[in-house]
Amino acid sequence: MGKEIPAEKSLNLIRGRLCDPSFIFGPLSASSDSNYSKLKFIVSTSITEGCNNSILLLGPRGSGKAAVLDLVVGDLLEQFPDSVSVIRLNGLLHSDDNCAFKEIARQLCMEHHLLFSKMASFDENSHFIIAMLRECGLAHKTIIFVLDEFDMFAQGKQRLLYSLLDAMQSVTSQAVVIGISSRLDADQLLEKRVRSRFSHRKILFLPPSRDELDGLLEHLLSLPADSSFPSGYVSRFNDKIKNITSDRRFKDILKTFFNAHSTVNSFLKFIFCAVSLMNLESGLLSLENFKAALSRMQRQPKLEAVRDCSVLELYLLVCMRRLEVKEQNSYNFISVMKEYKAIHDSFQTSDYYAQNVCIRGFEHLRERQVICYAENRGQSQTGEYRPMKLLISASELHQGMRSHACCPAILLKLLDH
Amino acid sequence: MPTNAAGASLSSYKYFVTTGTVKFESLESAAYEIPRKRKSRSDSAAAVNLMSGNSLSSPKKLKSHRPCFVSNPRISVKEVMEILRDPVNLVVQKLSDCLGSKSNWNPRDEEQMRAVKEALHVSKAPSTIVCREDEHIRIFGFVKGCIDQQKAGSLYICGCPGTGKSLSMEKVVQQVGDWSTQAGLPPVDTLSVNCTSLTKTTDIFSKILGEIKPGKNANTNSSPLQHLQSLFSQKQASSSSRMMLIIADEMDYLITKNRGVLYDLFLLTTLPFSRCILIGVANAIDLADRFLPKLKSLTCKPMVITFRAYSKDQILRILQERLMVLSYVAFQPKALELCARKVAAASGDMRKALCVCRSALEILEMEVRRSAGPESQGPTTDDSVVRMDHMAAALSKTFKSPVVETIQSLPQHQQIIICAATKAFRGSKKDTTVGELNMLYLEICKSWMISPAGITEFTNMCTVLNDQGILKFGQARGDKPKRVSLRVDESDITFALQEIRFFRNCLV
Numbered sequence: 001m002g003k004e005i006p007a008e009k010s011l012n013l014i015r016g017r018l019c020d021p022s023f024i025f026g027p028l029s030a031s032s033d034s035n036y037s038k039l040k041f042i043v044s045t046s047i048t049e050g051c052n053n054s055i056l057l058l059g060p061r062g063s064g065k066a067a068v069l070d071l072v073v074g075d076l077l078e079q080f081p082d083s084v085s086v087i088r089l090n091g092l093l094h095s096d097d098n099c100a101f102k103e104i105a106r107q108l109c110m111e112h113h114l115l116f117s118k119m120a121s122f123d124e125n126s127h128f129i130i131a132m133l134r135e136c137g138l139a140h141k142t143i144i145f146v147l148d149e150f151d152m153f154a155q156g157k158q159r160l161l162y163s164l165l166d167a168m169q170s171v172t173s174q175a176v177v178i179g180i181s182s183r184l185d186a187d188q189l190l191e192k193r194v195r196s197r198f199s200h201r202k203i204l205f206l207p208p209s210r211d212e213l214d215g216l217l218e219h220l221l222s223l224p225a226d227s228s229f230p231s232g233y234v235s236r237f238n239d240k241i242k243n244i245t246s247d248r249r250f251k252d253i254l255k256t257f258f259n260a261h262s263t264v265n266s267f268l269k270f271i272f273c274a275v276s277l278m279n280l281e282s283g284l285l286s287l288e289n290f291k292a293a294l295s296r297m298q299r300q301p302k303l304e305a306v307r308d309c310s311v312l313e314l315y316l317l318v319c320m321r322r323l324e325v326k327e328q329n330s331y332n333f334i335s336v337m338k339e340y341k342a343i344h345d346s347f348q349t350s351d352y353y354a355q356n357v358c359i360r361g362f363e364h365l366r367e368r369q370v371i372c373y374a375e376n377r378g379q380s381q382t383g384e385y386r387p388m389k390l391l392i393s394a395s396e397l398h399q400g401m402r403s404h405a406c407c408p409a410i411l412l413k414l415l416d417h
Numbered sequence: 418m419p420t421n422a423a424g425a426s427l428s429s430y431k432y433f434v435t436t437g438t439v440k441f442e443s444l445e446s447a448a449y450e451i452p453r454k455r456k457s458r459s460d461s462a463a464a465v466n467l468m469s470g471n472s473l474s475s476p477k478k479l480k481s482h483r484p485c486f487v488s489n490p491r492i493s494v495k496e497v498m499e500i501l502r503d504p505v506n507l508v509v510q511k512l513s514d515c516l517g518s519k520s521n522w523n524p525r526d527e528e529q530m531r532a533v534k535e536a537l538h539v540s541k542a543p544s545t546i547v548c549r550e551d552e553h554i555r556i557f558g559f560v561k562g563c564i565d566q567q568k569a570g571s572l573y574i575c576g577c578p579g580t581g582k583s584l585s586m587e588k589v590v591q592q593v594g595d596w597s598t599q600a601g602l603p604p605v606d607t608l609s610v611n612c613t614s615l616t617k618t619t620d621i622f623s624k625i626l627g628e629i630k631p632g633k634n635a636n637t638n639s640s641p642l643q644h645l646q647s648l649f650s651q652k653q654a655s656s657s658s659r660m661m662l663i664i665a666d667e668m669d670y671l672i673t674k675n676r677g678v679l680y681d682l683f684l685l686t687t688l689p690f691s692r693c694i695l696i697g698v699a700n701a702i703d704l705a706d707r708f709l710p711k712l713k714s715l716t717c718k719p720m721v722i723t724f725r726a727y728s729k730d731q732i733l734r735i736l737q738e739r740l741m742v743l744s745y746v747a748f749q750p751k752a753l754e755l756c757a758r759k760v761a762a763a764s765g766d767m768r769k770a771l772c773v774c775r776s777a778l779e780i781l782e783m784e785v786r787r788s789a790g791p792e793s794q795g796p797t798t799d800d801s802v803v804r805m806d807h808m809a810a811a812l813s814k815t816f817k818s819p820v821v822e823t824i825q826s827l828p829q830h831q832q833i834i835i836c837a838a839t840k841a842f843r844g845s846k847k848d849t850t851v852g853e854l855n856m857l858y859l860e861i862c863k864s865w866m867i868s869p870a871g872i873t874e875f876t877n878m879c880t881v882l883n884d885q886g887i888l889k890f891g892q893a894r895g896d897k898p899k900r901v902s903l904r905v906d907e908s909d910i911t912f913a914l915q916e917i918r919f920f921r922n923c924l925v
Binding site for chain 2: 042049052061151157163169170185186192200204206299301303392
């Protein structure tokens with residue numbers, strides 16, 4: 001019993017760390033060249049100098065744009081407690097202009113403890129916003145507009161973007177507009193008037209380098225040497241981590257992983273998966289955990305479906321594939337049965353089943369989404385006459401059959417020729 | 418340098434000369450304001466008004482009936498003529514005077530940095546507008562003509578974004594107000610509408626009606642347009658015969674399917690007792706021709722004034738004007754020239770030029786902060802101004818698209834997908850399905866002996882690339898038949914992947 005408790009505690013600690021963006025992006029943002037410092041510099045100079053600015057944060061999903069922005073905003077709210085207010089909009093929710101103006105007015109009212117009326121019209125909302133911008137400008141309070149999914153705001157007439165960016169062209173307002181987008185060409189989507197008013201500052205979130213990731217791994221997985229853990233356990237845990245990370249096989253695992261995923265978020269998911277597989281008896285991580293996590297992240301559902309098929313179902317799949325190879329692109333159950341019979345006749349296989357058993361096999365395959373009806377129209381026809389098609393490719397079928405537990409050799413031969 | 422003929426040039430030269438001197442004077446008076454970090458907005462707005470008000474108040478001395486934006490009562494006409502005999506060197510001399518007499522610039526001084534950034538900010542309108550004298554003269558002449566003859570008229574101003582249209586309109590409105598008070602005419606009502614703020618296009622008529630008859634209850638029988646039309650078709654009582662200047666910004670938002678609103682707006686000026694001077698501002702050069710062909714037959718086609726994109730010299734001059742208010746030199750002249758040249762070649766958009774300059778200033782600031790340490794507080798030599806390399810870095814940050822960097826930092830499988838797509842779309846084919854792209858991908862993987870990713874992961878990676886704007890998905894049910902096309906130029910991809918031998922051979 002005494003051994004389990006530190007293991008669980010360490011598991012909780014590491015999992016908690018993995019879900020805390022400030023813990024993760026803290027070391028990644030430490031250098032003065034990082035995106036965090038660049039963003040902080042731009043926004044804080046805008047606040048202290050009272051000039052307007054607009055920035056775009058670009059990068060693939062999961063690269064930490066919103067997390068770094070939250071860190072920066074948190075720091076600024078601490079540094080300038082009374083002169084910053086934040087308005088957040090999301091392109092998926094507020095891309096309609098009316099909706100967006102209403103939301104901005106509502107958030108402004110909440111920030112400044114005013115009463116918000118749901119019945120206010122578009123005109124009234126926009127007058128209110130302009131008046132508030134002017135008031136805040138006079139009072140030297142900066143408003144930070146955070147526009148998530150910026151490319152969604154660039155659809156339609158772009159009235160919201162035009163109004164916001166135009167308000168920033170006048171000397172009476174003091175605002176910073178920060179757009180977050182995963183599309184690299186987000187500023188090309190803007191109309192030329194809006195693009196002219198946008199100040200073309202872009203911060204690109206590139207995936208971190210290998211050294212940074214190694215450092216991050218160490219930082220995440222090392223247990224602190226404090227009194228809540230038995231001291232021997234901590235040193236054993238940390239030594240085991242060091243052994244694993246210096247192992248060549250671990251480096252291979254990481255290399256395979258990074259060939260397909262490069263963002264910080266996917267890396268964190270991978271570590272989370274590995275850590276969750278930790279053996280609670282020993283309380284230490286092992287290389288097998290990481291291997292298992294990698295195979296979990298590289299699951300191929302269709303392959304698993306084929307691997308779980310019965311032999312009859314494999315026969316049916318092979319028949320369908322052969323029909324396809326023979327350039328017979330539309331086939332139904334009856335033609336598959338004909339092919340099945342032809343195979344049985346020419347090769348004298350032992351697996352020959354009656355038609356109603358085969359129909360059940362077909363239904364199983366359809367449920368697992370390995371095959372499906374080719375069109376949704378002919379609903380009136382019975383299932384046997386409707387055209388069908390395969391949902392997996394030949395190579396997947398091949399691979400699945402080879403890894404099948406008891407696939408008859410004749411099937412592989414039939415598929416190949 | 419102004420290049421037009423004698424009449425216009427005289428006033429423009431005068432304006433240029435006197436600008437410099439007035440600025441210096443006002444600098445000394447305004448200098449004490451700069452050190453205050455948080456001067457309130459109302460103060461600065463009042464100061465600007467005061468300055469321009471002073472400068473506009475004394476054009477009476479000059480005989481020409483074209484207005485001068487600023488004039489210094491202390492320089493007599495004779496002196497002006499003398500200086501004018503040597504106009505070419507005037508700019509250079511003034512500039513070198515400035516350079517010689519300026520105190521030193523210390524990039525570590527926050528106040529100085531802030532003042533420079535403020536001078537270069539887009540929202541700060543300079544008190545005089547350079548390089549648009551021609552257009553000003555034409556617009557003001559038109560408005561004056563309408564007011565003099567008490568006739569209505571329409572004018573259409575077009576130009577690319579960032580060419581100073583809205584700024585010029587504000588100045589013209591100010592000018593008209595001042596001129597009409599001096600000439601003793603009744604004041605001109607002004608209505609400035611930004612058409613993006615209208616919920617419905619017909620709201621513009623209610624706004625105009627609101628200006629003409631403020632506070633009058635809306636007549637529910639007729640729409641505002643009909644009311645206006647009836648108003649302008651009857652002779653007015655002389656007490657209410659004030660001209661009205663209507664400025665419609667971003668007029669292309671008023672374009673509806675049947676162009677009704679636009680036609681009605683322009684036709685308002687043709688009614689016999691109309692008192693509106695309509696000035697429409699938009700980007701399209703041929704808005705009047707394309708959307709309002711009927712106006713030509715009714716002979717009320719509006720006069721068109723085009724604000725051309727700024728040339729390199731104009732951009733340079735505007736930047737220098739803005740920086741002349743400061744008492745120190747923050748930019749190397751060659752750096753400014755590089756910026757002007759690049760921006761003029763790209764779009765001629767002034768906002769972009771200002772943005773690039775501020776960006777270069779920030780690069781200098783970060784460099785100075787990073788190297789802060791044992792260096793003494795005293796200003797150093799050329800190191801502390803914005804040099805060509807800062808400007809070049811700022812230009813590349815603004816103009817370069819992030820596509821190349823992103824492609825270089827993608828994981829290997831996604832790069833292979835992009836490579837496969839490039840090869841597929843080399844010929845005339847511009848899109849293909851996900852299934853076919855998968856086949857190409859598997860071929861490439863097989864030829865390099867890399868184990869390929871399964872179809873699910875392949876589709877996921879294609880979705881990631883679609884999110885980033887590198888590939889484009891069409892609409893389809895299911896994953897396999899979805900059409901895929903490339904959004905990025907092939908040359909960008911080849912450039913990005915040229916370092917890696919695999920891709921270089923593949924894309925050859």
